[in-house]
Each structure stands twice: as structure tokens, then as C-alpha cells.
Amino acid sequence: MGKLMYMVFPLIIAFAVLSFDHGVAAAPAPQPKLQWHYYNNTCHNAEVYVRHQVKLLWDQDKSITAKLLRLVYTDCFVTGCDASILLDEGPNPEKKAPQNRGLGGFALIDNIKTVLESRCPGIVSCADILHLAARDAAKMAGAPGYPVFTGRKDGMKSDAASVDLPSPSISWQESLAYFKSRGLNVLDMSTLLGAHTLGQTHCSFILDRLYNYNGTGNSDPSLGATFRDKLRGLCPPKTKKGQHDPLVYLNPESGSDYIFRESYYKRILRNEAVLGIDQQLLYGDDTKEITDEFAAGFEDFRREFAHSMFKMGNIKFLTGNQGEIRRNCRFTNKGNPN
Numbered sequence: 276m277g278k279l280m281y282m283v284f285p286l287i288i289a290f291a292v293l294s295f296d297h298g299v300a301a302a303p304a305p306q307p308k309l310q311w312h313y314y315n316n317t318c319h320n321a322e323v324y325v326r327h328q329v330k331l332l333w334d335q336d337k338s339i340t341a342k343l344l345r346l347v348y349t350d351c352f353v354t355g356c357d358a359s360i361l362l363d364e365g366p367n368p369e370k371k372a373p374q375n376r377g378l379g380g381f382a383l384i385d386n387i388k389t390v391l392e393s394r395c396p397g398i399v400s401c402a403d404i405l406h407l408a409a410r411d412a413a414k415m416a417g418a419p420g421y422p423v424f425t426g427r428k429d430g431m432k433s434d435a436a437s438v439d440l441p442s443p444s445i446s447w448q449e450s451l452a453y454f455k456s457r458g459l460n461v462l463d464m465s466t467l468l469g470a471h472t473l474g475q476t477h478c479s480f481i482l483d484r485l486y487n488y489n490g491t492g493n494s495d496p497s498l499g500a501t502f503r504d505k506l507r508g509l510c511p512p513k514t515k516k517g518q519h520d521p522l523v524y525l526n527p528e529s530g531s532d533y534i535f536r537e538s539y540y541k542r543i544l545r546n547e548a549v550l551g552i553d554q555q556l557l558y559g560d561d562t563k564e565i566t567d568e569f570a571a572g573f574e575d576f577r578r579e580f581a582h583s584m585f586k587m588g589n590i591k592f593l594t595g596n597q598g599e600i601r602r603n604c605r606f607t608n609k610g611n612p613n
Contacts, residue, residue: 309424309592313403318395322407328387329411337533340416341474342380343409347587348467349375350405352457353438355591357430357598358402363605365433372438377477383408388604401604402427406588413584416473417535421581423588428598431607443480447555447562457590459583465565466583469576471525471553472539478510478521484551486512497554499546506549525549540570
């Protein structure tokens with residue numbers, strides 16, 4: 276199976292290790308831990324309530340999986356997994372940053388929070404709701420199930436100025452440096468980018484690849500000519516202010532079905548990745564080997580996706596006296612207009 280088999284750990288071992296590694300610098304005192312079924316004694320059916328609400332929406336709108344996975348990424352990679360991405364409070368919250376244009380899934384989180392507040396008021400954090408909902412939606416789309424340890428608290432502020440999410444046109448080296456700064460490695464990066472196996476992106480994020488790559492006036496040479504021409508048909512160059520910005524599927528083979536599958540990696544091998552960063556996986560020795568492995572072995576991809584999602588959920592979370600349990604996910608308790 277190649278080098279990757281030595282990089283993929285059995286989940287039970289990985290989870291035991293990860294419970295002590297939160298992607299932050301070591302501190303003299305032990306770091307607080309999340310817990311398996313944290314709400315069993317305070318809101319026994321919390322996870323059941325979350326799953327039910329996700330299923331109700333997923334049956335009507337399969338795109339919710341991609342929206343929730345993106346929310347987890349945009350939340351955890353900025354100030355940590357503190358649900359700051361959900362806040363509307365303040366003059367310029369994170370969700371208004373240019374990189375976060377097109378975010379969705381907020382209404383579902385609101386619905387889940389309303390249900391939980393009616394049954395277990397002030398108990399379940401918005402941060403935990405987001406991670407549980409994303410896990411459940413991903414599993415409904417064909418991703419593996421994985422344990423979500425809970426006990427996170429919600430952050431108290433959100434500022435678009437803190438959003439440093441990189442462009443989707445960066446190199447794999449730049450992307451890896453960014454992931455490493457969050458305590459993740461090359462396998463995590465290559466795996467988590469696989470979430471692009473479903474979802475959509477605005478044409479504005481790929482116009483540079485289609486028409487003016489690195490200011491050359493030409494397309495990205497790593498983009499297959501036939502697929503490039505197809506994308507150009509969907510994404511004409513913008514020439515007028517306010518012109519419509521169409522959406523294209525990140526993985527046309529998943530398309531409107533929003534199915535979790537390995538075809539994302541097969542498309543990279545054919546030079547048919549929509550985003551530049553995805554195509555860049557071909558150009559690092561490790562990332563190329565991982566791409567080959569996942570394209571050939573769907574279960575390898577599914578297993579490692581569970582591992583990396585669990586690991587991402589441990590980035591700089593708040594517990595104990597840190598943060599709060601918001602009564603409304605869009606506002607801190609102090610700033611809640613109701």
C-alpha cells in the first residue's frame with residue numbers, strides 16, 4: 276500500500292493520542308480535555324436531537340453537508356473551534372470577511388439551538404452543535420462516522436480582521452505551512468481538502484486559473500485543456516461591475532447529489548481539479564502519493580477523513596471557565612437583544 280499505510284493510524288490509537296494534542300503549544304499545566312458523550316448527564320439526548328434536525332434538512336437539501344464542513348473549517352482555522360463564525364455581533368464579524376463569502380448552514384444551527392434550548396436550556400454549546408451537525412451530515416452523504424468529543428464553550432467575539440484563510444490558488448507548500456500552523460500535517464491537509472469532493476465555489480475564486488494565471492494572460496498550465504474550456508463556458512471573464520458570479524461544482528461527478536466519494540482525487544490525477552490548491556496536490560512527493568492512494572482506495576480516504584476531522588475539532592477549543600454557553604448562536608449572552 277506504500278508509505279501511506281505507515282502514516283494512517285488505527286482510529287482508536289489516533290483518538291487516544293489526539294485527546295492530548297490540541298494543536299497548541301505545550302503548557303506547564305495539563306490542557307483541559309473534551310469528553311466522549313459530555314452531555315449524557317445534563318442533556319442526555321442532545322446528540323439525538325442534533326441528528327434528527329440535520330436529517331430533516333438533509334432530506335430536503337443535500338448541500339447542507341458541504342456548508343457545514345466549510346463552517347467547521349472557517350471556524351476552527353481562525354480563532355479555534357469556538358463558534359465565533361456563527362456570531363452576528365459587532366460591526367464586522369468573521370462571516371463578513373471576503374474569504375467567507377457564500378457561507379451557509381446558519382439557519383440549521385439556529386434550529387438545532389432552538390430545539391436544545393427548549394429541552395436543556397443553557398447546556399449545549401453552539402461550538403459542539405456545529406461539530407455534531409457536521410459529523411452527522413457528512414455521514415449521511417457517505418463519509419465515515421467518527422466520535423465527536425464535546426464540552427466546548429462558545430467564544431465571546433468575532434472580527435473579520437482575524438480571518439486569515441488563504442486563497443484557493445496558493446501552492447501546496449504555502450497550504451502546508453498554513454495547516455502546520457494549526458497543528459496539522461501533510462496527511463491532514465491532503466485529507467481535509469478532500470471535503471471538496473462535494474460542494475460548490477464561485478467562479479470568482481477560479482477566474483485567475485482560467486484566464487490570467489499569475490498575471491500571464493493565459494490559463495493555469497496544470498489545468499487540462501478540455502476541462503478548462505468547459506469551466507470557461509460556465510465562468511466567463513467578468514467585465515462589468517456587478518456582473519453575476521456563477522457557482523460551479525467542486526466535483527462535477529458528485530454534483531447536485533453531494534455524495535462523498537474518491538472521484539475528487541481521481542480528477543486531480545486527470546488535471547481536472549476546480550481549485551488551484553487541489554490540483555497542487557500533484558506537485559509534492561507526499562501529497563502525490565496520498566492522492567494516488569486515496570484515488571485507488573476509498574476506504575483509506577474515509578478512514579483518514581475521520582481521523583483528520585477529529586483532529587481539526589481539537590484546535591484551540593475553549594472549556595471550563597473560558598467562553599460561555601450562548602443562548603442564541605448569533606449573539607453572546609451579554610449582547611443578545613432578546
